[in-house]
Amino acid sequence: MGSWKDNIRKINPYVPGEQPDFPDMIKLNTNENPYPPSPEVRKILDAYPESLLRLYPDPNSAKLVEAIASYNKLRNDQVFVGVGSDDVLAIAFMTFFHSDKPILFPDITYSFYDVWAELFRIPYEQIPLDEHFEIVRSDYYKENGGVVIANPNAPTGICQSIEALEDIIVHNQNVVVILDEAYIDFSNMSARKLIDRYENVLIVQTYSKSRSLAGMRIGHAMGNPELIAAMNDVRFSFNSYPMTRLSVEIGAAAIRDTEYFEKIRRKVIETREWTKKELKRLGFLFGDSMANFIFARHEKVAAQTIFDKLREKHIFVRHFSSPRIENYLRISIGTEQEMKTLIREMERIIQ
Numbered sequence: 052m053g054s055w056k057d058n059i060r061k062i063n064p065y066v067p068g069e070q071p072d073f074p075d076m077i078k079l080n081t082n083e084n085p086y087p088p089s090p091e092v093r094k095i096l097d098a099y100p101e102s103l104l105r106l107y108p109d110p111n112s113a114k115l116v117e118a119i120a121s122y123n124k125l126r127n128d129q130v131f132v133g134v135g136s137d138d139v140l141a142i143a144f145m146t147f148f149h150s151d152k153p154i155l156f157p158d159i160t161y162s163f164y165d166v167w168a169e170l171f172r173i174p175y176e177q178i179p180l181d182e183h184f185e186i187v188r189s190d191y192y193k194e195n196g197g198v199v200i201a202n203p204n205a206p207t208g209i210c211q212s213i214e215a216l217e218d219i220i221v222h223n224q225n226v227v228v229i230l231d232e233a234y235i236d237f238s239n240m241s242a243r244k245l246i247d248r249y250e251n252v253l254i255v256q257t258y259s260k261s262r263s264l265a266g267m268r269i270g271h272a273m274g275n276p277e278l279i280a281a282m283n284d285v286r287f288s289f290n291s292y293p294m295t296r297l298s299v300e301i302g303a304a305a306i307r308d309t310e311y312f313e314k315i316r317r318k319v320i321e322t323r324e325w326t327k328k329e330l331k332r333l334g335f336l337f338g339d340s341m342a343n344f345i346f347a348r349h350e351k352v353a354a355q356t357i358f359d360k361l362r363e364k365h366i367f368v369r370h371f372s373s374p375r376i377e378n379y380l381r382i383s384i385g386t387e388q389e390m391k392t393l394i395r396e397m398e399r400i401i402q
């Protein structure tokens with residue numbers, strides 16, 4: 052006798068960082084931006100006529116697509132928007148990875164990639180990074196069903212040069228290469244120009260980190276119109292109205308406020324560089340992060356110990372128990388004040 056339980060889809064889901072809620076906490080565990088979004092967002096929230104929520108939103112999210120296209124000097128048909136870049140990436144996996152050959156991505160990277168591959172039954176191979184967490188580009192020359200690279204990588208923060216990425220793309224002209232640029236605004240290294248030269252390259256970015264809108268869920272992809280149209284066909288086979296009216300308005304306003312964006316982006320980068328110096332002084336070891344976090348281990352004290360002791364003080368960082376990285380902590384960059392408090396606590400823990 053079978054059971055209805057035999058037909059349940061079983062999968063190990065991606066586990067997001069926890070969202071604790073203490074009034075005094077310092078939250079450095081999910082790479083959110085410590086600064087509020089653009090003041091233009093407040094204006095929209097204050098003025099938004101709630102009666103409009105009665106109506107379905109524009110299925111094409113045209114206003115948001117136009118704002119993103121204009122900011123990136125692209126045409127509208129080169130832009131796809133989704134409910135956070137997780138949604139954009141999931142749709143890209145569904146749309147482009149249909150080969151019997153495995154898709155390739157690093158062994159240490161965003162831990163959603165293998166979950167989507169499992170969910171969509173895409174064969175995959177995780178290619179080891181070298182001992183400095185760098186990509187060995189020749190490992191990506193072999194036959195495959197697609198390539199995904201987060202740049203800067205998560206959770207390491209390491210950024211590959213455009214030249215290295217282009218080399219991987221040149222060796223992979225028969226598959227789609229996805230570049231996940233969730234953290235690119237904290238570097239100066241966007242591969243955005245490569246989509247003009249390679250029609251098989253898709254660049255995915257998010258509003259969650261550099262634009263302080265993790266709670267709104269907005270992400271986008273940029274690529275040649277055929278890639279974008281194929282993704283839209285898949286998305287409209289699943290959900291006709293992914294973006295809410297508010298996310299379209301808020302997203303468009305946020306991307307237009309370039310002045311505010313530059314200001315908070317620079318602040319996070321400055322605080323990151325200050326934090327690097329302090330962590331080094333305390334005996335932490337880490338690569339040169341180009342993201343809004345630092346991925347570090349201590350020369351003497353175990354990551355778990357530091358994690359637990361920070362937690363007692365309501366300072367939350369991220370600790371992954373996966374092989375090769377179990378002794379590292381990923382510390383998001385908060386405000387200057389938050390990072391000073393973190394360093395003070397670290398001094399006590401480390402001594």
Ligand SMILES: *Cc1c(COP(=O)(O)O)cnc(C)c1O
Binds near residue numbers: 231257259265268
């Ligand atoms: C945060 C993150 C995302 C997803 O961000 P959204 O909030 O879904 O836009 C995608 N890729 C990487 C590497 C990330 O760190």
